[in-house]
Amino acid sequence: MDTLESLVIARRLRVPIDAPAAPTSGWGEVAARQLDAALLSVGFKCSAALLERLAGLPGETVVDLGVRVLAAVRHLVGDHIQHNVYFVEFPKNVPDNVEFWVGLLRQAMLDPVAAASVQPATLNLLALPGYGRYQHTYADLLAAHAELIPLAGDRVTVLELGASLEAEARELYFSLAGSEVPLSAEDLVALRSLAAFCAEEPERIPMRESRAVVNEVRLAAGRPLLVDTVTDVLRLACGCSGGDVTLATPTRFRSFSRSERRALLRALDAVASPAKLGDVSKHRERWKRLGERLHPGEHPQFPRAAHVFEVARGVRQARGLDSRVEAALSAGRTGEAVELLEKTPGALLRRLDHLLRSGTSASAVLEAAEKAAAGASGRVLLSLREHLQNRFTPAAGRVFANRHGRAWTTADTRSPIEENVVSRAVAILDEEITRRLPDPGTLIVAPEALDIALPLSGKAVAPGLGMLPRGSLSAVDGELLRFFVHWRQAERRTDYDLSALMLDASYGNPQHISWTSYHNAFAEYSGDLVDAADGASEFIDIRLAQAKRSIIIPQVNIYAGEAFDEAAEAFFGYMTRDAEQEGMPFEPRTVRMKSDLRGAGRVALPLVFLRGDDGAWRVKWLHLYLKGHPGFNQVEGNRVTASLLVRSIVERDHLRVRYLADLLRRKGSPGEHTTYIGLQAPADLPEGARVYTPGTLHELIPA
Incomplete structure (x- = not known):
C-alpha cells in the first residue's frame, strides 16, 4: 500500500486520504501545519483543501501520513540522500587544475608509503592518494556553508487533496493503461503494480506493451487474454518470465505450468491466421525458445498455434x-x-x-x-x-x-x-x-505550456520532477544555474563524470568544464569522484549573466564501471538560484528538474540550455544517450557528435501544445465545461474542469 501511495503522490502530486474526518482536539491542525512547514523546506506545500482535510484528522494519523508524504517528495526531488562534494567550499575556492594536481603530488611525496609507489615513468594521476574520494564528512560540509536564504523565486510545488487510495490508484491505472503513446520502462513497472491492485480494467488498451502487462494479471487470474496478433502472445510470455515486453532485449523464458501453457497456446491458436504468421519471422529465435517451453506438440487441439512454431523453425513458409x-x-x-x-x-x-x-x-x-x-x-x-x-x-x-x-x-x-x-x-x-479532438468547452491554456512538445512517445523519458517531453522548451529563471548528478554503485567501482560542453550560437568555439578543466570565468566544477560505494555527487555551477557562450550542454560520461541502468541509483537534475542565495551545494527547494538516468548509452545528454537573441535563457529537453566508448568517456572526445545531435534537435520544429490548442479553439466554443492545459492546475478552476498537466499530457493525444 505504501508503494502505491508513494506512486500516486509522485505521479499525480495528490495525497490520497481514506480516513473520514472526525472531531478532534485540535492536534490534527497543529500536525498539518507542521507538515506544511516541513514540506516547504523541500519546495512543496499543501493546497488549502489538503490542509483543511488534514486538520480534521487525528494528530497521530496526520503524523503517520506526513512521514510517508515527506519521504515520497524528498525522493522525487533527490533530497533522500546527503549530497557531499569533493571541494568542501564549492562553488568558492575551487582550485586551478595545475594547482590542484601539484598539491596532490606534493602530498603524495610527503607520505613515504605513497612516495614509494610514485614512479615518473608510470605515474597515474588518478591513483594518487586522496584523489576522487571525499576528504571531509557531511557535517564538515554543513559547517562550511550558510543556510539558504528563501526567496520568492524558489520552487513551490503544490500537493493537492486526493480521494481514497483505491480511487486514485484506479485513475492512474486507467490513465497509464489507456495511454495512446508507448510508456516508459518505469511506467510499465507502475502499470504492473496497479493492474494487480485494481479490480477494474479500462475498455481500451491501445499500446501492445501495456496490454502485455495487463495480460500478465489476467493470465494469473485465469481470465481470457487480450490478444489480436501472435506477437501479443510473445510479449506476454516475456513479461511472465520477468523479461522485456517491448522485445528490445532477449528474454530467458521460465518454465510455465500446464494451465499457463494451455492458456498461451489457446490465445495463440485464436490469432494465428495465415495472414498473421508473417509476423513470426521478426522474432524467429524467440519463438523457437518459447516453443521449447510451451510444448505445442502435446496439445493437438491447437493446430494453428503449432503453425507459429513451424514458421519459426522454417518448416512452414509465411511471408510478412x-x-x-x-x-x-x-x-x-x-x-x-x-x-x-x-x-x-x-x-x-x-x-x-x-x-x-x-x-x-x-x-x-x-x-x-x-x-x-x-x-x-x-x-x-x-x-x-x-x-x-x-x-x-x-x-x-x-x-x-x-x-x-x-x-x-x-x-x-x-x-x-x-x-x-x-x-x-x-x-x-x-x-x-x-x-x-473532443469539444474543449471553455479552453484555458497557460502561456508556459504552449511550448511543451506533444508526448508522442514516453519510452526515452524517465518520470521525475519537472520532466517534459523531448523537444519541449521552458524558461530558465534565476541568475545561477547548477546541475548535478548522483550515483551509487551496485557491485563494482563506478566513476561517472559530470561535464558541460559550451558553444557559441553557431555551435562552434567549444569550451568545456569537467575534471580536466575545473573552472573558467563563469563556471566551477565541484570536483571529481571516482568511487561511489556509499554514493557520490558532482555539481557544475554557471553564472548565466557572465556566460561567454550561448549554448550549454550538460552531459554525464561513464568513465568506468556500471552502466546507468546497472547502478544501484543514478539521477541528474538542475537547480536555479538568485545571486544572493548561497546555501548548501544541494538545496531541494531550488531544484527545477530531477530524473533518473538510464539507457544503454555511455554518455547522457538530458537537456541543453540556450540563450536567445533577447538574452533570456531557455532549456530544451533532449533525453538522449550516446553510445560512447566502453570506458574512459570524456567531454572532449564526444564534442563533435554531441554538438551535431543537439543542433539537430534544437533546429527541429517539434509539434507542441500550441498546435493542439489552435485546433481545439477552432473546434470548440465556450460552454458549460472547462479544459485547462498548464504546468500545474490553479486553485480557482471551475468544478469538474478537465485538467492536463505534464503528468497527464499523454491523455491529450487523440485515439
Whole structure:
C-alpha cells in the first residue's frame, strides 16, 4: 500500500486520504501545519483543501501520513540522500587544475608509503592518494556553508487533496493503461503494480506493451487474454518470465505450468491466421525458445498455434507484409505496394514520405493516405504531421533515437517532394486530427505550456520532477544555474563524470568544464569522484549573466564501471538560484528538474540550455544517450557528435501544445465545461474542469 501511495503522490502530486474526518482536539491542525512547514523546506506545500482535510484528522494519523508524504517528495526531488562534494567550499575556492594536481603530488611525496609507489615513468594521476574520494564528512560540509536564504523565486510545488487510495490508484491505472503513446520502462513497472491492485480494467488498451502487462494479471487470474496478433502472445510470455515486453532485449523464458501453457497456446491458436504468421519471422529465435517451453506438440487441439512454431523453425513458409511491400517497391511497383499497405493504415502513413518519392502518381498516394487517415492511430497522425512540417527545413542532419534514447545522426539524402503535395498531406492530417479532438468547452491554456512538445512517445523519458517531453522548451529563471548528478554503485567501482560542453550560437568555439578543466570565468566544477560505494555527487555551477557562450550542454560520461541502468541509483537534475542565495551545494527547494538516468548509452545528454537573441535563457529537453566508448568517456572526445545531435534537435520544429490548442479553439466554443492545459492546475478552476498537466499530457493525444 505504501508503494502505491508513494506512486500516486509522485505521479499525480495528490495525497490520497481514506480516513473520514472526525472531531478532534485540535492536534490534527497543529500536525498539518507542521507538515506544511516541513514540506516547504523541500519546495512543496499543501493546497488549502489538503490542509483543511488534514486538520480534521487525528494528530497521530496526520503524523503517520506526513512521514510517508515527506519521504515520497524528498525522493522525487533527490533530497533522500546527503549530497557531499569533493571541494568542501564549492562553488568558492575551487582550485586551478595545475594547482590542484601539484598539491596532490606534493602530498603524495610527503607520505613515504605513497612516495614509494610514485614512479615518473608510470605515474597515474588518478591513483594518487586522496584523489576522487571525499576528504571531509557531511557535517564538515554543513559547517562550511550558510543556510539558504528563501526567496520568492524558489520552487513551490503544490500537493493537492486526493480521494481514497483505491480511487486514485484506479485513475492512474486507467490513465497509464489507456495511454495512446508507448510508456516508459518505469511506467510499465507502475502499470504492473496497479493492474494487480485494481479490480477494474479500462475498455481500451491501445499500446501492445501495456496490454502485455495487463495480460500478465489476467493470465494469473485465469481470465481470457487480450490478444489480436501472435506477437501479443510473445510479449506476454516475456513479461511472465520477468523479461522485456517491448522485445528490445532477449528474454530467458521460465518454465510455465500446464494451465499457463494451455492458456498461451489457446490465445495463440485464436490469432494465428495465415495472414498473421508473417509476423513470426521478426522474432524467429524467440519463438523457437518459447516453443521449447510451451510444448505445442502435446496439445493437438491447437493446430494453428503449432503453425507459429513451424514458421519459426522454417518448416512452414509465411511471408510478412513488410517483405511483400519491400519487394514491390524494389521492383518499382509502387501501386502494388500502396494496395498492400491499404490493409494496414498506420503502416501506409508511416511510409508516406517514401511512397511520395517513389515516382508514382502523388495524387494516387495522397488519395490512399486520405482513406488511411481515418483508420490510423492519433499518434501516427501527429508523428507524420511533425515529420512533414520539418520536410523543407534545412537541418544539420537527420536525427534518430531508439526506445532507449540512444541517438545518432545521418546526412539527409532524400529527394525533395513538391511543396503543394506536402501542403495537401498536411491539410488531410489536420482535418482528421481536428475531427478526433473532443469539444474543449471553455479552453484555458497557460502561456508556459504552449511550448511543451506533444508526448508522442514516453519510452526515452524517465518520470521525475519537472520532466517534459523531448523537444519541449521552458524558461530558465534565476541568475545561477547548477546541475548535478548522483550515483551509487551496485557491485563494482563506478566513476561517472559530470561535464558541460559550451558553444557559441553557431555551435562552434567549444569550451568545456569537467575534471580536466575545473573552472573558467563563469563556471566551477565541484570536483571529481571516482568511487561511489556509499554514493557520490558532482555539481557544475554557471553564472548565466557572465556566460561567454550561448549554448550549454550538460552531459554525464561513464568513465568506468556500471552502466546507468546497472547502478544501484543514478539521477541528474538542475537547480536555479538568485545571486544572493548561497546555501548548501544541494538545496531541494531550488531544484527545477530531477530524473533518473538510464539507457544503454555511455554518455547522457538530458537537456541543453540556450540563450536567445533577447538574452533570456531557455532549456530544451533532449533525453538522449550516446553510445560512447566502453570506458574512459570524456567531454572532449564526444564534442563533435554531441554538438551535431543537439543542433539537430534544437533546429527541429517539434509539434507542441500550441498546435493542439489552435485546433481545439477552432473546434470548440465556450460552454458549460472547462479544459485547462498548464504546468500545474490553479486553485480557482471551475468544478469538474478537465485538467492536463505534464503528468497527464499523454491523455491529450487523440485515439
